[in-house]
Amino acid sequence: MHGIISAGIIGIGLGAQYALLALGFTLIFGVLGVVNFAHGGFYVLGGYVGYWAVSSAGLPYPVAVLAAVVATAALGYLFELVFVERFVDEQLATMMLTVGLYLVMSTGVLAGFGPEPADFAFPVTGSWHGGGFFIPWANLIVLGVCVLAIAAVYLVLYRTDLGRALRALADDRPVARAQGIRPHLLFPLAFALATGLAGLTGAVVTPILTLSPHVGDSVLATSFMVVILGGLGSVTGSTVAAFVVGLIEAYSDVYLGGSKGALALFLLVLLILIAKPSGLFGREARRA
Amino acid sequence: MLEIDRLEVRYGGITALRGISIEVKEGETVLLVGANGAGKSSLINAVMGLVPAESGTIRFANADLSSLSCDRRARAGIGYAPEGRRVFPSLSVTDNVLAGAFGLGRARQSEALSWLHESFPLLAERGNQLAGQLSGGEQQIVALARAMASFPKLLLLDEPFLGLAPVWIARISEAIRAMQRLGTTILMTEQMARPALKLATRGYVIRGGEVRRSGPVAEIRDLALADEYL
Ligand SMILES: Nc1ncnc2c1ncn2[C@@H]1O[C@H](COP(=O)(O)OP(=O)(O)OP(=O)(O)O)[C@@H](O)[C@H]1O
Numbered sequence: 001m002h003g004i005i006s007a008g009i010i011g012i013g014l015g016a017q018y019a020l021l022a023l024g025f026t027l028i029f030g031v032l033g034v035v036n037f038a039h040g041g042f043y044v045l046g047g048y049v050g051y052w053a054v055s056s057a058g059l060p061y062p063v064a065v066l067a068a069v070v071a072t073a074a075l076g077y078l079f080e081l082v083f084v085e086r087f088v089d090e091q092l093a094t095m096m097l098t099v100g101l102y103l104v105m106s107t108g109v110l111a112g113f114g115p116e117p118a119d120f121a122f123p124v125t126g127s128w129h130g131g132g133f134f135i136p137w138a139n140l141i142v143l144g145v146c147v148l149a150i151a152a153v154y155l156v157l158y159r160t161d162l163g164r165a166l167r168a169l170a171d172d173r174p175v176a177r178a179q180g181i182r183p184h185l186l187f188p189l190a191f192a193l194a195t196g197l198a199g200l201t202g203a204v205v206t207p208i209l210t211l212s213p214h215v216g217d218s219v220l221a222t223s224f225m226v227v228i229l230g231g232l233g234s235v236t237g238s239t240v241a242a243f244v245v246g247l248i249e250a251y252s253d254v255y256l257g258g259s260k261g262a263l264a265l266f267l268l269v270l271l272i273l274i275a276k277p278s279g280l281f282g283r284e285a286r287r288a
Numbered sequence: 289m290l291e292i293d294r295l296e297v298r299y300g301g302i303t304a305l306r307g308i309s310i311e312v313k314e315g316e317t318v319l320l321v322g323a324n325g326a327g328k329s330s331l332i333n334a335v336m337g338l339v340p341a342e343s344g345t346i347r348f349a350n351a352d353l354s355s356l357s358c359d360r361r362a363r364a365g366i367g368y369a370p371e372g373r374r375v376f377p378s379l380s381v382t383d384n385v386l387a388g389a390f391g392l393g394r395a396r397q398s399e400a401l402s403w404l405h406e407s408f409p410l411l412a413e414r415g416n417q418l419a420g421q422l423s424g425g426e427q428q429i430v431a432l433a434r435a436m437a438s439f440p441k442l443l444l445l446d447e448p449f450l451g452l453a454p455v456w457i458a459r460i461s462e463a464i465r466a467m468q469r470l471g472t473t474i475l476m477t478e479q480m481a482r483p484a485l486k487l488a489t490r491g492y493v494i495r496g497g498e499v500r501r502s503g504p505v506a507e508i509r510d511l512a513l514a515d516e517y518l
């Protein structure tokens with residue numbers, strides 16, 4: 001019984017972090033039509049910027065998180081503006097660019113910090129004792145930050161002029177432009193928002209998981225899976241799918257253990273996709 | 289207000305417009321009639337900057353448009369309701385309308401919204417519904433409202449009656465009249481010449497990317513109606 005509850009809380013925590021990653025991934029795909037293969041790199045970079053700010057610059061952890069967000073958002077903004085912008089509609093070119101950026105980021109981090117996992121610990125220790133089960137405070141705080149960030153993304157997307165314009169661009173770019181909406185202004189912003197979210201996730205999540213140069217690989221794989229399960233380009237879909245994946249992962253890990261758990265996760269996602277090929281919230285064949 | 293001079297539009301080897309010249313004066317509603325493939329949409333899209341002009345000039349409010357991008361032209365005061373409506377399907381009705389008033393600031397946005405709600409009650413009643421779920425006629429109202437939300441000087445309407453039943457043609461006509469009452473200059477295309485002729489002051493009959501006849505509505509009526517059945 002306690003296992004059910006604590007696995008549930010762990011699953012929700014995983015779901016919240018996957019949601020943040022998948023929201024950014026979906027945003028870039030939906031608005032620009034670009035698959036960002038460097039998404040995991042921004043997560044890793046966020047982790048290392050946070051780690052560096054705490055361990056070398058001696059900044060308090062919350063400031064370090066802020067620095068990670070600013071750094072990853074700024075890099076995303078510049079990368080879009082300088083490189084992606086001129087090849088937006090060429091899928092092969094943007095694939096090369098984002099894969100290339102990922103390689104640069106992960107080797108850069110490797111060169112700077114070495115292959116060993118970094119000693120990046122969450123500043124809050126101790127656990128919350130609920131009737132017989134333990135949840136580390138760190139996990140609860142990370143969950144809270146992720147949920148707040150998800151809420152902020154929804155506010156921006158659904159309650160502001162900027163969000164409306166981004167969604168209009170995702171629906172029909174030529175017609176959006178004919179309404180006076182400027183892609184050249186909004187594409188870098190969308191990219192920065194997405195990479196900043198990945199950086200935030202990295203900075204808050206790696207202290208409770210692990211921080212090493214190639215943790216970005218699994219982040220990219222998970223983002224892909226979540227976004228496809230949710231239905232390509234659907235914001236609500238990827239949020240729901242993130243929690244579905246997080247919960248399945250947590251329960252299969254508790255009841256089946258390590259590798260069997262991962263296998264069960266992939267099989268379940270596969271089954272859902274066989275039943276509903278366009279994903280949970282997907283429209284039939286969206287514009288790529 | 290709009291002067292098009294010897295405009296040529298090509299898609300690869302296909303020539304859609306063969307040096308067409310058209311003028312729209314302030315306050316007018318000018319109609320372009322022509323059968324499928326005559327080049328109506330090509331002309332509208334060239335004015336909007338969505339397709340490039342091969343040669344010729346387009347002047348709007350005494351300025352050459354050729355160096356302006358599509359979104360700059362929109363901000364310069366050109367509104368656009370495309371063929372096939374093309375509402376933003378995943379946006380609510382209200383968000384569609386507000387997307388048409390992007391970047392104008394809260395005050396002007398709520399001014400636009402209240403004028404539109406008054407003129408088209410449907411927009412208020414269905415404000416929260418996703419535009420992709422509306423019927424064709426309802427979507428056309430949304431597309432018109434979106435184009436009007438910035439109160440453009442020139443409104444481009446590409447086949448607003450396309451695929452609509454008579455009752456909706458009457459409603460859309462009424463909506464266009466509401467825009468005329470605001471003093472909006474309109475350039476519209478239509479294959480259904482009969483209801484469109486009632487709204488226009490002048491018109492052009494287009495065939496094969498060329499003007500076949502132009503003049504006041506009375507002078508082009510017979511040729512326009514003949515084209516309707518081509
Ligand atoms: N994107 C395109 N690529 C190639 N050819 C095109 C394209 N768009 C239009 N054409 C061609 O240009 C010509 C004019 O097309 P256009 O869409 O301007 O006509 P239209 O008068 O709007 O027709 P309709 O009443 O069917 O909307 C046609 O021969 C059409 O096949």
Ligand SMILES: [Mg+2]
Pocket residue numbers: 328329330371446447
């Ligand atoms: Mg057309």
